[in-house]
Amino acid sequence: MKKSQIKIKVNGEWHELTVPNKKTLLEVIREDLNLTGTKKLCNTGECGSCTVLMDGMAVNSCIVLAVDANGKEITTIESLSQIGKLHPIQEEFVARGAIQCGFCTPGMILSAKALLDQNPNPTELEVKKAISGNFCRCTGYVRIVNAILSAAERLRGENDERI
Amino acid sequence: MENFEYFEPKTLKEAVHLLVKYKQGARLLAGGTDLMNEMKGGYVKPKCLINLKKIKGLDKISYSKKEGLSIGSLVTWTNILSSKPIYQYFPILREAASLIGCPQIRNVGTIGGNICHASPSADSAPALMIYEAQCVIAGPGRERIIPIEEIFAGVQKISLKKGEILTRFRLPTPDTGSKGCYLKFSPRRAMDLPIVGVAVLVRTSDGTFQDVKITLGAVAPTPIRARRAESFLCGKPVNDESIRKAAGEAVMESKPITDVRASRDYRLGLVNELTYRAITLSISKNFTLE
Numbered sequence: 001m002k003k004s005q006i007k008i009k010v011n012g013e014w015h016e017l018t019v020p021n022k023k024t025l026l027e028v029i030r031e032d033l034n035l036t037g038t039k040k041l042c043n044t045g046e047c048g049s050c051t052v053l054m055d056g057m058a059v060n061s062c063i064v065l066a067v068d069a070n071g072k073e074i075t076t077i078e079s080l081s082q083i084g085k086l087h088p089i090q091e092e093f094v095a096r097g098a099i100q101c102g103f104c105t106p107g108m109i110l111s112a113k114a115l116l117d118q119n120p121n122p123t124e125l126e127v128k129k130a131i132s133g134n135f136c137r138c139t140g141y142v143r144i145v146n147a148i149l150s151a152a153e154r155l156r157g158e159n160d161e162r163i
Numbered sequence: 164m165e166n167f168e169y170f171e172p173k174t175l176k177e178a179v180h181l182l183v184k185y186k187q188g189a190r191l192l193a194g195g196t197d198l199m200n201e202m203k204g205g206y207v208k209p210k211c212l213i214n215l216k217k218i219k220g221l222d223k224i225s226y227s228k229k230e231g232l233s234i235g236s237l238v239t240w241t242n243i244l245s246s247k248p249i250y251q252y253f254p255i256l257r258e259a260a261s262l263i264g265c266p267q268i269r270n271v272g273t274i275g276g277n278i279c280h281a282s283p284s285a286d287s288a289p290a291l292m293i294y295e296a297q298c299v300i301a302g303p304g305r306e307r308i309i310p311i312e313e314i315f316a317g318v319q320k321i322s323l324k325k326g327e328i329l330t331r332f333r334l335p336t337p338d339t340g341s342k343g344c345y346l347k348f349s350p351r352r353a354m355d356l357p358i359v360g361v362a363v364l365v366r367t368s369d370g371t372f373q374d375v376k377i378t379l380g381a382v383a384p385t386p387i388r389a390r391r392a393e394s395f396l397c398g399k400p401v402n403d404e405s406i407r408k409a410a411g412e413a414v415m416e417s418k419p420i421t422d423v424r425a426s427r428d429y430r431l432g433l434v435n436e437l438t439y440r441a442i443t444l445s446i447s448k449n450f451t452l453e
Contacts, residue, residue, distance in 0.1 A: 002166040021169040021212065024199075044200050046354060048267060057241070057270040063199040064271065067169050068192070068214060111266065132353030133265025 006070040010035070011079035017066075025069045026050045026061035029076060037077040037106050048134030051107035052076050058114040060133070077106035080113070089113060089151040098147035100138035108134045112148045120156050124149065164202050168211040175301045175328065178213055183303055183326040185211040191328065192216075193237055193276035196268050221275075221330060224249070232334040236275020240264070243274065252336055255362055258345045259290035265353050275329050278314060281321045281385070282356070288315075288386035289362035289378040290345055294334045302327035315385035341366040341374065342445045346437045357381050358425045359433040361413075363441040365396075372396045372405070377442075382417035382434055389413040392438065401446060410438040 007016050010033060017032055026043075029035050029052065038061060039049035045063035052061045053075035080087040086094070089112050099105050108131055115122055115130035122130070127148045128141075136144060172178040182189050188210030192198060201207040215221055221237040226248035234243070243249055243260040250257055263269055263277075263286050277287045278298075288311070296311040303326045311332070316322040323329065343364035349355040360380035366373045375396040377389040392412035399405035419430035 002168060004169055020166055022164045022166045022202075044203065045196055045268065048265070051267055054270075058267045059271050060267045063196055065169075065192075065195065065199070065212075068195065068216070114266065129353070130266060133267045 004067045004070075006067055008066075008069055008071070009073045011074070011076060019066045021065070021067055023066045024062055025052070025054075025059075025064040025066045025074070028066040028069075029061060029074070035076050035078050039103055039106060041103065046135075047104075048107045048111065048131075049104055051110045051134060053110055053114055056114065056117060058111050058133075075110070075113075077110060080109065087113075088154045089116070089148065092147040092151040092154070093144070096143050096147040096150065098140055098143040100136075100140050104134055104136045104138075108136065108144055112151065115148070116152050116155055120152060122149075122152060164205075165208050167209050169214065170211065171214045171217045173217050173219075175218055175330065178215060178218060178328060179301060179303055179326050181211070181213050182328065185213075186325070189213055191279075193279075194239065194272040195276075196264070196272040197276065197280045197282075215328070226252070228336055230333075231336045233331055234274060234334070235331045236278075236329045237273050238275075239271065239273055240269035241266075244269070253290075253294055253334060255293055255343050255345050255364065256287070256290040256334075259286045259347075259360075259362070262286055262345070262347050268354075274332070278311070278332075279321055279323075279329055281315055281317075281319050283318060283383060283385055284356045284360065284381035285386065286345075286347060286357065286360060286380070289360050289380045291332060291334070292378040292386060292388060293343060293345075293362040293364045293376050294337060295376075296332045296334045298329055299331045299333060300327050301330045306330075308333070312385075312388065318384045337364065338366055338374065340368070343376075344441055344444050346441045346444075348433050348437060356424070359419075359430050359437055361434070361437040361441045363438070363445050365442060365445050367401050367446055370401050372399050372401060375409075375442075377409075377413055377438060379413065379417060379434060379438075382419040382430055384418075387416065389416045389438070391416050396442075403443075406439055406442045409442065410435045413438040 029038050041047050041049035043062045045060040050062040111131050190209040192212050192214040221235040223235045224246050225233045240260040277285045291311050297308050298314050345362040347357040347360045362378045364376040375393045380386045392409045395412045396409040414435045417434045419427050421427045
């Protein structure tokens with residue numbers, strides 16, 4: 001048998017699928033679930049475009065087999081905004097010009113979320129380390145780091161004008 | 164990537180059985196951060212993949228002063244970074260773990276996978292070697308234990324026999340008063356392999372070097388202990404001259420190659436300087452490894 005039955009919880013909803021063993025989690029997310037916010041770029045675990053959260057931890061979904069994600073809870077970029085309202089991290093990315101071409105953005109935001117869920121008050125260095133596996137080729141790191149730091153402030157309830 | 168059969172054994176016995184049954188066609192899956200790319204690139208074409216994650220205990224870390232540290236081969240870098248005993252007694256291993264890849268890689272990649280991939284530049288190797296780790300190996304026969312140095316058989320080659328699985332590492336508690344560090348030289352501070360990696364662990368008393376351990380990564384087909392440099396420095400006075408000479412000995416023991424990352428000569432220069440710096444840093448008064 002070169003196919004397996006898997007059950008994964010993606011953005012709060014369980015999905016039962018039969019997948020070829022060689023299929024990656026990224027391919028299942030994009031092709032079977034049609035969640036194309038997760039990007040495919042290097043496809044070798046180097047660039048971070050395909051970052052999703054697996055049981056709350058950032059992983060490169062291009063080098064995780066779908067069968068290996070069986071039973072796991074996956075968070076993709078599509079789940080961050082609620083009823084049409086962007087997540088504070090997304091709002092800060094927009095407000096601070098931390099997006100240029102936008103291809104790295106979903107992965108970048110999920111790495112930021114993984115950090116802020118664990119550490120609500122990170123230093124600048126901690127932010128840089130958290131996104132060290134996410135490449136931006138538009139050279140936008142300064143604005144990205146600032147966006148994450150100010151999203152952290154907002155999520156802590158400080159300097160919060162918008163919520 | 165070609166398709167393959169996939170198994171999730173629940174016990175080591177079952178995993179060994181599958182490994183014996185499928186012979187060369189089988190590959191073990193731990194974190195997969197190396198294996199997935201080897202498969203995508205077509206360098207490895209397994210007929211069967213044996214995922215070890217459902218086997219209980221392989222992802223455990225335990226510690227006691229008497230027994231030392233036990234790290235299961237499926238422990239991830241992220242687990243290592245959050246382990247208290249590793250923070251307290253094996254800071255060089257923690258340091259090496261913090262320098263590997265990026266969060267996405269550290270959340271998935273495992274210490275056993277890193278060693279079994281047997282890259283000469285594996286960051287965990289110098290750290291495990293400096294603590295004189297032992298590898299616990301399960302197989303069709305009796306469990307056996309070998310020093311970590313003996314698991315490396317060449318570039319991306321390990322000495323495990325048919326049907327054998329690396330299950331955990333055992334590290335004795337280092338002597339009180341030993342200090343050390345791991346210095347990794349790479350152009351990028353994340354997502355990069357070392358051009359050269361140097362780990363040292365030293366203990367001094369009365370102005371003399373008592374115990375010295377030096378391990379080098381990416382300077383030979385396997386990670387190596389610089390034993391001549393170690394024995395040279397043992398018993399020597401703690402001063403700049405002896406450290407410089409010891410670094411020179413470490414250069415003599417290195418046999419690096421020229422590749423895309425650096426030339427042979429550049430690597431030899433790095434061995435010299437990094438060994439000097441690592442020893443100097445380790446004996447400096449206020450030095451503590453974070």
